[in-house]
Amino acid sequence: MYRQIADIIAKRIADGTYPPRRRIPSEAQICEEFGVSRRTARSAYALLAEQGLIVTAPGKGTYVKPQESEDE
Amino acid sequence: MYRQIADIIAKRIADGTYPPRRRIPSEAQICEEFGVSRRTARSAYALLAEQGLIVTAPGKGTYVKPQESEDE
DNA sequence: CTATATTTGTGCGTATGTATG
DNA sequence: ACATACATACGCACAAATATA
Numbered sequence: 249m250y251r252q253i254a255d256i257i258a259k260r261i262a263d264g265t266y267p268p269r270r271r272i273p274s275e276a277q278i279c280e281e282f283g284v285s286r287r288t289a290r291s292a293y294a295l296l297a298e299q300g301l302i303v304t305a306p307g308k309g310t311y312v313k314p315q316e317s318e319d320e
Numbered sequence: 321m322y323r324q325i326a327d328i329i330a331k332r333i334a335d336g337t338y339p340p341r342r343r344i345p346s347e348a349q350i351c352e353e354f355g356v357s358r359r360t361a362r363s364a365y366a367l368l369a370e371q372g373l374i375v376t377a378p379g380k381g382t383y384v385k386p387q388e389s390e391d392e
Numbered sequence: 393c394t395a396t397a398t399t400t401g402t403g404c405g406t407a408t409g410t411a412t413g
Numbered sequence: 414a415c416a417t418a419c420a421t422a423c424g425c426a427c428a429a430a431t432a433t434a
Contacts, residue, residue, distance in 0.1 A: 290401090291422085348407075356415090359416085360414065380424085381406085
Protein backbone atom coordinates (compact mmCIF):
# COMPACT_ATOMS: atom_id res chain seq x y z
CA MET A 249 0.00 0.00 0.00
CA TYR A 250 2.81 2.42 0.86
CA ARG A 251 4.30 1.62 -2.53
CA GLN A 252 1.09 2.62 -4.26
CA ILE A 253 1.02 5.91 -2.39
CA ALA A 254 4.67 6.55 -3.22
CA ASP A 255 3.90 5.86 -6.87
CA ILE A 256 1.05 8.36 -6.90
CA ILE A 257 3.20 11.06 -5.32
CA ALA A 258 6.02 10.27 -7.73
CA LYS A 259 3.62 10.82 -10.61
CA ARG A 260 2.62 14.19 -9.20
CA ILE A 261 6.26 15.17 -9.06
CA ALA A 262 6.86 13.94 -12.59
CA ASP A 263 3.91 15.78 -14.09
CA GLY A 264 4.69 19.02 -12.28
CA THR A 265 1.83 18.91 -9.82
CA TYR A 266 4.55 19.14 -7.19
CA PRO A 267 7.38 21.24 -8.71
CA PRO A 268 10.99 21.18 -7.45
CA ARG A 269 11.50 22.75 -4.01
CA ARG A 270 7.75 22.82 -3.45
CA ARG A 271 6.54 21.63 -0.09
CA ILE A 272 4.37 18.57 -0.43
CA PRO A 273 1.56 17.38 1.89
CA SER A 274 2.60 16.60 5.45
CA GLU A 275 2.50 13.04 6.68
CA ALA A 276 -0.72 13.86 8.52
CA GLN A 277 -2.29 15.10 5.29
CA ILE A 278 -1.26 11.93 3.50
CA CYS A 279 -2.95 9.96 6.24
CA GLU A 280 -6.17 11.84 5.61
CA GLU A 281 -6.04 11.76 1.83
CA PHE A 282 -5.35 8.05 1.57
CA GLY A 283 -6.92 6.89 4.79
CA VAL A 284 -3.80 5.20 6.10
CA SER A 285 -1.80 5.30 9.29
CA ARG A 286 1.13 7.64 9.71
CA ARG A 287 3.41 4.63 9.65
CA THR A 288 2.31 3.89 6.09
CA ALA A 289 2.55 7.54 5.05
CA ARG A 290 6.08 7.66 6.38
CA SER A 291 6.99 4.45 4.58
CA ALA A 292 5.84 6.00 1.32
CA TYR A 293 7.89 9.15 1.87
CA ALA A 294 10.88 7.11 3.01
CA LEU A 295 10.75 5.25 -0.28
CA LEU A 296 10.58 8.47 -2.28
CA ALA A 297 13.46 9.91 -0.27
CA GLU A 298 15.47 6.79 -0.95
CA GLN A 299 14.78 7.31 -4.65
CA GLY A 300 16.07 10.85 -4.34
CA LEU A 301 12.76 12.44 -5.28
CA ILE A 302 12.10 14.26 -2.02
CA VAL A 303 13.87 15.56 1.07
CA THR A 304 12.55 15.83 4.60
CA ALA A 305 13.10 18.77 6.94
CA PRO A 306 12.27 18.09 10.60
CA GLY A 307 9.97 20.73 11.98
CA LYS A 308 9.39 22.23 8.55
CA GLY A 309 8.00 19.67 6.19
CA THR A 310 8.81 17.56 3.15
CA TYR A 311 9.93 19.02 -0.16
CA VAL A 312 10.46 17.98 -3.75
CA LYS A 313 14.18 17.66 -4.31
CA PRO A 314 15.68 20.64 -6.13
CA GLN A 315 17.15 20.22 -9.59
CA GLU A 316 20.91 19.79 -9.90
CA SER A 317 21.24 23.17 -11.57
CA GLU A 318 19.25 25.02 -8.97
CA ASP A 319 20.91 27.24 -6.37
CA GLU A 320 20.12 27.29 -2.67
CA MET B 321 -7.88 -29.55 10.63
CA TYR B 322 -8.24 -25.96 9.56
CA ARG B 323 -11.71 -26.83 8.31
CA GLN B 324 -12.68 -28.04 11.75
CA ILE B 325 -11.48 -24.81 13.32
CA ALA B 326 -13.30 -22.77 10.69
CA ASP B 327 -16.45 -24.72 11.42
CA ILE B 328 -16.19 -24.02 15.14
CA ILE B 329 -15.71 -20.30 14.55
CA ALA B 330 -18.57 -20.26 12.06
CA LYS B 331 -20.81 -21.75 14.72
CA ARG B 332 -19.80 -19.03 17.18
CA ILE B 333 -20.73 -16.43 14.60
CA ALA B 334 -24.03 -18.12 13.89
CA ASP B 335 -25.04 -18.42 17.54
CA GLY B 336 -24.05 -14.86 18.35
CA THR B 337 -20.97 -15.63 20.41
CA TYR B 338 -19.17 -13.41 17.91
CA PRO B 339 -21.66 -10.72 16.85
CA PRO B 340 -21.35 -8.70 13.62
CA ARG B 341 -18.47 -6.20 13.59
CA ARG B 342 -17.00 -7.79 16.70
CA ARG B 343 -13.30 -8.43 16.65
CA ILE B 344 -12.60 -12.12 16.92
CA PRO B 345 -9.50 -13.82 18.35
CA SER B 346 -6.25 -12.99 16.60
CA GLU B 347 -4.47 -15.66 14.65
CA ALA B 348 -2.04 -16.00 17.55
CA GLN B 349 -4.92 -16.58 19.95
CA ILE B 350 -6.34 -19.23 17.66
CA CYS B 351 -2.96 -20.92 17.73
CA GLU B 352 -3.09 -21.04 21.51
CA GLU B 353 -6.72 -22.07 21.84
CA PHE B 354 -6.50 -24.93 19.37
CA GLY B 355 -2.82 -25.74 19.69
CA VAL B 356 -2.09 -25.30 16.00
CA SER B 357 0.42 -23.39 13.94
CA ARG B 358 -0.32 -19.95 12.64
CA ARG B 359 -0.41 -21.34 9.13
CA THR B 360 -3.38 -23.49 10.10
CA ALA B 361 -5.09 -20.67 11.96
CA ARG B 362 -4.74 -18.48 8.88
CA SER B 363 -6.10 -21.22 6.65
CA ALA B 364 -9.19 -21.39 8.85
CA TYR B 365 -9.68 -17.64 8.70
CA ALA B 366 -9.01 -17.59 4.97
CA LEU B 367 -11.81 -20.09 4.52
CA LEU B 368 -14.20 -18.03 6.61
CA ALA B 369 -13.25 -14.90 4.69
CA GLU B 370 -13.88 -16.72 1.44
CA GLN B 371 -17.32 -17.60 2.74
CA GLY B 372 -17.92 -13.96 3.51
CA LEU B 373 -18.25 -14.49 7.24
CA ILE B 374 -15.29 -12.42 8.35
CA VAL B 375 -13.01 -9.64 7.14
CA THR B 376 -9.36 -9.08 7.95
CA ALA B 377 -7.72 -5.75 8.71
CA PRO B 378 -3.92 -5.70 8.62
CA GLY B 379 -2.51 -4.19 11.77
CA LYS B 380 -5.88 -4.20 13.47
CA GLY B 381 -7.36 -7.66 13.57
CA THR B 382 -10.10 -9.87 12.18
CA TYR B 383 -13.77 -9.02 12.43
CA VAL B 384 -17.15 -10.61 11.90
CA LYS B 385 -18.55 -9.22 8.67
CA PRO B 386 -21.20 -6.52 9.20
CA GLN B 387 -24.78 -7.14 8.18
CA GLU B 388 -25.93 -5.71 4.86
CA SER B 389 -28.24 -3.29 6.64
CA GLU B 390 -25.59 -1.97 8.97
CA ASP B 391 -24.05 1.45 8.51
CA GLU B 392 -20.36 2.28 8.74
C1' DC C 393 11.15 34.74 26.85
C1' DT C 394 6.91 31.86 27.04
C1' DA C 395 3.37 29.34 25.01
C1' DT C 396 1.13 26.98 21.35
C1' DA C 397 0.78 24.69 16.98
C1' DT C 398 2.75 22.07 13.25
C1' DT C 399 5.84 18.71 11.35
C1' DT C 400 9.26 15.16 11.22
C1' DG C 401 11.88 11.59 14.20
C1' DT C 402 11.68 7.59 17.25
C1' DG C 403 9.99 3.78 20.00
C1' DC C 404 6.72 0.25 21.59
C1' DG C 405 3.21 -3.38 21.13
C1' DT C 406 0.00 -5.99 18.39
C1' DA C 407 -1.91 -8.00 14.15
C1' DT C 408 -2.08 -9.54 9.40
C1' DG C 409 0.64 -10.54 4.85
C1' DT C 410 4.23 -13.06 2.57
C1' DA C 411 8.00 -16.21 1.96
C1' DT C 412 11.01 -20.15 3.00
C1' DG C 413 12.32 -24.49 4.84
C1' DA D 414 0.63 -29.49 8.90
C1' DC D 415 4.70 -27.78 11.33
C1' DA D 416 8.24 -23.77 12.50
C1' DT D 417 10.62 -19.48 11.62
C1' DA D 418 11.56 -15.10 9.87
C1' DC D 419 10.64 -10.86 7.90
C1' DA D 420 7.54 -7.29 5.74
C1' DT D 421 3.64 -4.42 6.15
C1' DA D 422 0.18 -2.01 8.75
C1' DC D 423 -2.46 0.01 12.75
C1' DG D 424 -2.40 2.75 17.02
C1' DC D 425 -0.42 5.33 20.53
C1' DA D 426 2.89 8.11 22.82
C1' DC D 427 6.64 11.10 23.24
C1' DA D 428 10.75 13.74 21.58
C1' DA D 429 13.02 17.20 18.58
C1' DA D 430 12.86 20.99 15.34
C1' DT D 431 10.54 24.81 13.39
C1' DA D 432 7.33 28.59 13.09
C1' DT D 433 4.20 31.74 14.96
C1' DA D 434 1.53 34.56 18.47
